[in-house]
Amino acid sequence: MARALLEKGVRTAVIVTLGERGAMIVRRKGDDETVEQSTTDVNDDDDSNHETIMISEPADLPHQALPVVDAVGAGDAFCGALAAYLSRGVKLEQASSMACGVASMSVRKRGAQESYPLAQDLPECLQLDNKQQSSDGEESERRGTITFVTGNKNKLLEVQRLISSDQGKSVPFDLTNAKLDLPELQGSPEEIAREKCKTAANLLQSAVMTEDTSLCFHALNGLPGAYIKWFLDGLGHDGLNKMLQGFDDNRAYAQTIIAFSPGPGKEVHLFDGRTEGRIVPPRGSLDFGWDPIFEPLEEECESGDIDKGNTYAEMTKDDKNKISHRSKSFEKFRHFLATSSGEILKGMNA
Numbered sequence: 001m002a003r004a005l006l007e008k009g010v011r012t013a014v015i016v017t018l019g020e021r022g023a024m025i026v027r028r029k030g031d032d033e034t035v036e037q038s039t040t041d042v043n044d045d046d047d048s049n050h051e052t053i054m055i056s057e058p059a060d061l062p063h064q065a066l067p068v069v070d071a072v073g074a075g076d077a078f079c080g081a082l083a084a085y086l087s088r089g090v091k092l093e094q095a096s097s098m099a100c101g102v103a104s105m106s107v108r109k110r111g112a113q114e115s116y117p118l119a120q121d122l123p124e125c126l127q128l129d130n131k132q133q134s135s136d137g138e139e140s141e142r143r144g145t146i147t148f149v150t151g152n153k154n155k156l157l158e159v160q161r162l163i164s165s166d167q168g169k170s171v172p173f174d175l176t177n178a179k180l181d182l183p184e185l186q187g188s189p190e191e192i193a194r195e196k197c198k199t200a201a202n203l204l205q206s207a208v209m210t211e212d213t214s215l216c217f218h219a220l221n222g223l224p225g226a227y228i229k230w231f232l233d234g235l236g237h238d239g240l241n242k243m244l245q246g247f248d249d250n251r252a253y254a255q256t257i258i259a260f261s262p263g264p265g266k267e268v269h270l271f272d273g274r275t276e277g278r279i280v281p282p283r284g285s286l287d288f289g290w291d292p293i294f295e296p297l298e299e300e301c302e303s304g305d306i307d308k309g310n311t312y313a314e315m316t317k318d319d320k321n322k323i324s325h326r327s328k329s330f331e332k333f334r335h336f337l338a339t340s341s342g343e344i345l346k347g348m349n350a
Ligand SMILES: O=c1[nH]c(=O)c2ncn([C@@H]3O[C@H](COP(=O)(O)OP(=O)(O)OP(=O)(O)O)[C@@H](O)[C@H]3O)c2[nH]1
Pocket: 149, 150, 151, 152, 155, 180, 181, 182, 184, 211, 212, 213, 214, 228, 229, 230, 232, 288, 289, 290, 291, 292, 312, 326
């Protein structure tokens, strides 16, 4: 349906609201918000001409814990809020995420109009544009939104957990999520991360963060590294263990590289976090990738003051976050956001 509407001449994008799952933006590949209608011949059965961007509300809105009581008026709340944000110059993806946030407030009250929040009742991160307009150049008041582009729900959950445990060290940025599977070039983890982040910033025309995780075996000079996803899919936990048979070194490190760009064509900043461990037969919950075969070294556990001898999959999520590759990289990123926020906000608005 969205593709048919685009074919009939919708100029920018079709947005489909998806209830509690947020919303979806469908547009022609290569279009940004200002591009005139494409002349591409669109084939309804072939998705190669379109891109779909999944949008969710900003993480950690204060009302999220409240029960949903009535969905009447939620679509109108979304449309009204979207129009308001767009009219203030907020980009489509960010405006859609914020509009999901407003609609999710409306379903927590009964009725239609009575359920819409007043501007002054909106939480800080949904008031972004008011702040920007009223602050008149005063940077300390301004906030920016960064879109975490990932197709991996477990990564998103861990980063959301890191952010919510970050209260008190807060930075003037809100995080939203776009679920996109981006092409990943071959190369070193740094090269892959840099190119993926550039692609995401161009595609979304906004400030983005991406993250790439590698699992690097010392005995294999760092392989499978960034290609661990395909090795894990192809060989499973047992196969990964077998790859080390014949070596007397089962050590490996997990590495996350967060890449951040304030916008299309802007500099990409990389933040590297590593945790040293051993590859062992699988133990613990099977929720997340290779967690069951990665046992962090004793020194890593000591540094986080957690029990030794467990795989990531046997730890609580909070314990994993105390020592994980992801949390180390995230901590560097958070420090960068905290110490360079003025410059970054300028770059985002330039
Ligand atoms: O057990 C795990 N514990 C972790 O902490 C962890 N972090 C990432 N992964 C997995 O390692 C591969 C990296 O690939 P990756 O960085 O390209 O991710 P992805 O393609 O799934 O998502 P994204 O690229 O859309 O963000 C994928 O198989 C991920 O599922 C992990 N597995």
